[in-house]
Amino acid sequence: MPAKRIVAYVLMLAVLWPHTGDATSNTEEQELGKQFALAARAQLPFVDDVEVNRYVDRIGQTIVARLGDQPFTYHFAVVRDPRINAFAVPGGYIYVHAGLLVAASNDDEVAGVLGHEIAHVNGHHLARQQEATKPLDYLALLGLLASAVHPAIGAGAMALSAANHLQYSRDFEQEADYAGARYMQQAGYDPRGMLDFFKKMLDVQRASPSSSPPYLLSHPLTDARLTNLEAVLRTNQWDSGPRQPTSPELERVQLLTRVRSEPAQDVVAAYRRRADAQPQDARARYLLGLAYLETGAFEPARATLQSAQQLGFPAVDRDLGRADLRLRQLDKARELLSRATETNPDDPLGHLELAKTYEALNDSAAALREYERAFQLAPTMEEAHYGFAILAGRAGRAGDGFYHLGMAFKLRGEFDKAASQFEKAEPLLPAGSPQALDARANAAELKEFLRHAH
Numbered sequence: 001m002p003a004k005r006i007v008a009y010v011l012m013l014a015v016l017w018p019h020t021g022d023a024t025s026n027t028e029e030q031e032l033g034k035q036f037a038l039a040a041r042a043q044l045p046f047v048d049d050v051e052v053n054r055y056v057d058r059i060g061q062t063i064v065a066r067l068g069d070q071p072f073t074y075h076f077a078v079v080r081d082p083r084i085n086a087f088a089v090p091g092g093y094i095y096v097h098a099g100l101l102v103a104a105s106n107d108d109e110v111a112g113v114l115g116h117e118i119a120h121v122n123g124h125h126l127a128r129q130q131e132a133t134k135p136l137d138y139l140a141l142l143g144l145l146a147s148a149v150h151p152a153i154g155a156g157a158m159a160l161s162a163a164n165h166l167q168y169s170r171d172f173e174q175e176a177d178y179a180g181a182r183y184m185q186q187a188g189y190d191p192r193g194m195l196d197f198f199k200k201m202l203d204v205q206r207a208s209p210s211s212s213p214p215y216l217l218s219h220p221l222t223d224a225r226l227t228n229l230e231a232v233l234r235t236n237q238w239d240s241g242p243r244q245p246t247s248p249e250l251e252r253v254q255l256l257t258r259v260r261s262e263p264a265q266d267v268v269a270a271y272r273r274r275a276d277a278q279p280q281d282a283r284a285r286y287l288l289g290l291a292y293l294e295t296g297a298f299e300p301a302r303a304t305l306q307s308a309q310q311l312g313f314p315a316v317d318r319d320l321g322r323a324d325l326r327l328r329q330l331d332k333a334r335e336l337l338s339r340a341t342e343t344n345p346d347d348p349l350g351h352l353e354l355a356k357t358y359e360a361l362n363d364s365a366a367a368l369r370e371y372e373r374a375f376q377l378a379p380t381m382e383e384a385h386y387g388f389a390i391l392a393g394r395a396g397r398a399g400d401g402f403y404h405l406g407m408a409f410k411l412r413g414e415f416d417k418a419a420s421q422f423e424k425a426e427p428l429l430p431a432g433s434p435q436a437l438d439a440r441a442n443a444a445e446l447k448e449f450l451r452h453a454h
Helices: 003-016 026-043 050-067 098-103 107-122 125-132 137-149 151-159 163-186 192-207 223-235 248-261 264-277 282-294 298-310 317-326 330-343 348-360 364-377 382-394 398-412 415-428 434-453
Strands: 075-079 086-089 093-097
Touching (some): 026 086, 026 434, 050 098, 075 098, 093 098, 093 107, 098 107, 098 248, 107 163, 107 192, 107 248, 163 223, 248 264, 282 298, 298 317, 317 348, 330 348, 364 382, 398 415, 398 434, 415 434
Parallel strands (some): 075 093
Antiparallel strands (some): 086 093
């Protein structure tokens, strides 16, 4: 991730943001967030795993649903970075680093971080902070964003802030603690998860002040702040009952994020040690099988997943089918993946893998159907858009092919290619259709973005 490129993209937002000089409007915040999201998509490495993204989005949207009517839609994404960090951008864009998910002990801790970030967005904190420090204008706001994305970059801009600016930031942090705890409690999560995670971060900071997680640079912690949060939880009687264990879903998400942000051999070794220490534990055996599968060791993956199944672990058909597909056992893969999608028809990964199997079996019609179902369930699944596009083009559906190639390239952050595909798609799609209009809008948006970026 070239540092100078990130700086250039973030500062470019000052040009794109139609600031009027008065109080920042919801429309302006939404535009800033949208442009920042495009810059991030072009420059940051994202975790492209559908299960990881759905997990974070599910928790985030569950909290957002308790806020009432909102002026913009909230979007959640996971950055492929093993460091512990998270940040919010005006307009409803919230980013979590892979390392934060790995560090969380349960869903409540993840919800605590997301609740805090949602509170920053819902409270318009960055925009209000910028308005309260007029001399800094865009530099203060964009410096905050830059430091959140890449702490070493934002330090220069942050150094220009006056002492009262930093104090104001701490005030907003505490406001986000209180509001975020309330939001997550209303959404059914234990608000102590926020306190637990922050205490964990403070312990890390004390143990190694010189290598504190980036999260603490943009979210400074103090004992007073944690004491105040603890008092709020106690006052509202939110401090009773046992903590929740790590959910099976979070365990799986942690494995998937580790595979994408840490050396493969280290991840496999960690799960092998757990399985060896608990030889009769079906979940430990399953997670080792999944680690093998995700790191490309397909024969050991299949054998280990089968042993987990024999120990009583349920629902391994999809992952066994994925292993068989990669081992070119196509009939077995089709049988297992068909059964898995019948059992769980809303699983986009199952439909994607079944599409690949049908494509390998030269059943293009069935493959198209499954690719389409996959991106209907998970619109940001780049592989599904790309696979559908190639087969649609071969089937003479050029408009659909170009449109979904555009979607795939956009999701990859290859905006020049995406704009070109959208421009090719529009005249080949039914005039005035939603898809044709979307192709035109995407092409215009990306070309405008590229014009400023270059």
